[in-house]
Amino acid sequence: MKHFSNYIVFFILVTTLVSCKNEPKKTTMEEVGQEVEKNNLKLLVGTHASGDEQGIYQLEFNTETGELTNSEHLVKEDNSGYLYLSKDGKRVYSSNGTKPGSVSSFEWNDKGTELSKVSNFSSEGDGACYIELSPNEDLLAAANYGSGGIVLYSVDQDGKIIGEPTPRQHEGNGPHKNQKSPHAHCVKFSKDGNFLYAVDLGIDKILAYPISNNTLEREHIALQLDPGDGPRHLIFHPTKNRLFIINELYSSVVSADVDPKTGTFKKIDKKSTLPEDFDGFNACADIHLSNDGKFLYASNRGHNSIAVFSVSDNGMINLLGTESVQGDWPRNFTLSPDNNFLLVANRKTDNITVFKRDDNTGLLSFTGHTVDLPQPVCLKFR
Template sequence: MKHIFGYVVLSVFLLLLTSCKNTSKKSQVGLEEQPIQNKSLQLLVGTFAEGDGQGIYQLEFNPESGVLSNSRQVAVENRPGYLYLSKDGERVYSSNGTQPGSVSVFKWNKDKTALNKVGNLSSKGDGACYIGLSPDEDLLAAANYGSGGIVLYPVDQNGEILDDPQEIQHEGSGPHPNQKAAHAHCVQFSSNGDFLYAVDLGIDQILAYPITQEKKLGKAVVGLQLDPGDGPRHLIFNPTKNMAFVINELSSTVVSASVDPLTGKFKKIDKQSTLPADYEGKNSCADIHLSPNGKFLYASNRGHNSIAVYSVSDSGYLKPVTIESVQGDWPRNFTLSPDGNFLLVANKNSNNITVFQVDKETGRLKYTGNQINIPQPVCLKF
């Protein structure tokens, strides 16, 4: 009887052990078979659309496949040509290219399906085309292309723009027909918040304004004098080096420069064309971005409808790599995905956003075939 009882106990134990192993195997197989869910990134799009389609749109971007989907209008606004997102993602600021111009601030509703406008102020000029927040998010600057000046606002702890602006009007002109007067086109705060840089297309200058302890703009110095007729449009900084890059709208060129963080002044390093040597058509450059690793520079051509690609040496010299068609018309703005794997282009005149895969070793672009239609897209922000 003892032997029989022992056999029964042993049999039950083995049965339970086998059952547990099988269950474990099934669980593991089940987990392995579950598809990996790619978390979509949210992309905001500023537009120049009119009528019912005007405003800000939100899209979903798949960072694995590069597919854009689920387009929806999240705010109604007149010509929100440039967007700036707060660090916490709760607020969205827009410069509105109207006459007179204005700046707006939006906050997301509870379920993140719509942007509610909580503030709108005059930009103290015409055609506000660019805005930027200071590193501490306590100042907001805007550039007025039409009237050629800049404006600085205080921002409170809730992220709202206070109606206590400081206005500065630029003066001067240049040799190009589009330079009959000043045309401020971009404002960028230095990473330490000591300077506000204003890029003026009409006077071929980047002006460096020191920011005082009272959070006001001091007397400007010429940070960089561009060549006559260059028409500088946008400025970006290398995030890890004292280096800057400028795109010139009128001469279809890009410039690299070193930056003195104490004086705010630049020193030009290199200058390169954005166009093929044999191109004879009209062109005006628009946007410029640096790859996350700082090795490649990208610049957009409106007219030639392309992205020019350069490798960037450690000392800031630029070497042309390729010029890639944007698969659309009039690439006013473009952006790189946060991981640097994709480049997305907003083609204003063809009403589409096109997606390119980035080769991180060479910087080259390859069209993925992915695109989506949006009415007059002019600004892309992840």
């Protein structure tokens, strides 16, 4: 009996230990909050809104579901069309499409919850529409669409614009009715920071400005586009000496190889962003490349779609199809950092729409997630 009693006690003890081990762990509210925070990214939105609504907004983006929530109006700014963020995330720069144009810099507070303007400088022209920091973040460049020129600023170690700006005015025109004068629409520093490229819609050219001792030398033509193309933006391939250009007026994309020594481009391919049976008005806007360099995306304003292209190893591009943006006038769009989603800013319908991206095919599908925001024109993840 004594041995039997000892067996019973041992059985109860083992059973208790096993049940405790298998009991599901209780999740605290703090852990839930940490998990939610881990799945959320901050999305900054530049707008062309007016009145009390004008300025820069922030949203939370769920990286698991693609949902956008918690809209917040961070700061007022007139026509904050394009935003650029410093690498450390502490500063935000804005090109302001006013007449005359200007460039503003903002800083986050210590907690990263409030954004305050710290400086505002003339863009030395009208309608500043694009802005970018150099790879070393010691230079800041902006493009003036209205007056057709660019401007370069020096930036100190604290990210503040210093000294006198250096403007450069473009000359010329093109055959299209919107090409009566120069219209600089994008500025991009080369990967090594040795050149500043200016994409000019009005003269069908991409100009290369060599940079020496943080100053601009005399420009030369990096690439002459076809008459009436109206180039708007360019992006670089993540690993190759290659880039891609979107033409606003001709509704097309161009691939080209880059000579990093001379700063010149050699055209590879050119394809339309539209279906063959489309016969309406269209004006392309933005262009992005997947992280692996295999798929290219371009926005159509008018057709109101995102064109999806495959990109071959030799730079040839092939239109796979178009996806409706579920809105009107997709001026800007962006891929989530993990490339699982694509978000579109539809200016005329005051909304941002979210699409799931297939990593294997590159194709898009609407998630059903959308959020209302006044005239969104630029999307940047923090």
